[in-house]
Amino acid sequence: MIREAGLRATPARISVLQLVQGATSPLTHADLVEQLTSNGSDASTIFRALNDMTDAALFRRLDLGDHVWRYEMAMEQNAGTSPHPHFLCLDCGVITCLEPVDIRPLTKENRELRKVGKVTEVLLKGSCSSCQEE
Ligand SMILES: [Zn+2]
Numbered sequence: 679m680i681r682e683a684g685l686r687a688t689p690a691r692i693s694v695l696q697l698v699q700g701a702t703s704p705l706t707h708a709d710l711v712e713q714l715t716s717n718g719s720d721a722s723t724i725f726r727a728l729n730d731m732t733d734a735a736l737f738r739r740l741d742l743g744d745h746v747w748r749y750e751m752a753m754e755q756n757a758g759t760s761p762h763p764h765f766l767c768l769d770c771g772v773i774t775c776l777e778p779v780d781i782r783p784l785t786k787e788n789r790e791l792r793k794v795g796k797v798t799e800v801l802l803k804g805s806c807s808s809c810q811e812e
């Protein structure tokens with residue numbers, strides 16, 4: 679996949695890709711550093727690998743409003759990796775990937791919403807089911 683994206687398949691890029699691909703929710707740079715520094719990758723190498731693979735459209739970079747970038751798979755041909763909304767639990771901070779949704783039909787009714795240009799991130803916030811039970 680890395681070579682198909684036009685990059686050299688370095689060990690750091692391969693480990694980063696494996697972790698992001700295997701993750702059930704978007705990962706931060708800190709998450710990856712925590713898991714990868716034990717096998718010799720340093721934080722700046724991991725950061726560069728994330729940037730390179732985001733530029734090469736392997737990853738999508740999310741800004742969920744807390745000034746922390748998170749990364750997830752972005753390849754359109756993989757099922758479940760097309761752009762989709764995210765749910766952020768304000769109590770525990772867990773992020774859940776939601777089903778892809780086309781929000782354009784919602785904008786037809788309301789003239790004000792014609793001002794909306796390209797939407798890059800849809801974010802829902804609230805309490806996740808386990809936090810709500812407490
Ligand atoms: Zn929660």
Ligand SMILES: [Zn+2]
Pocket residue numbers: 704750762763764774775776
């Ligand atoms: Zn996601």
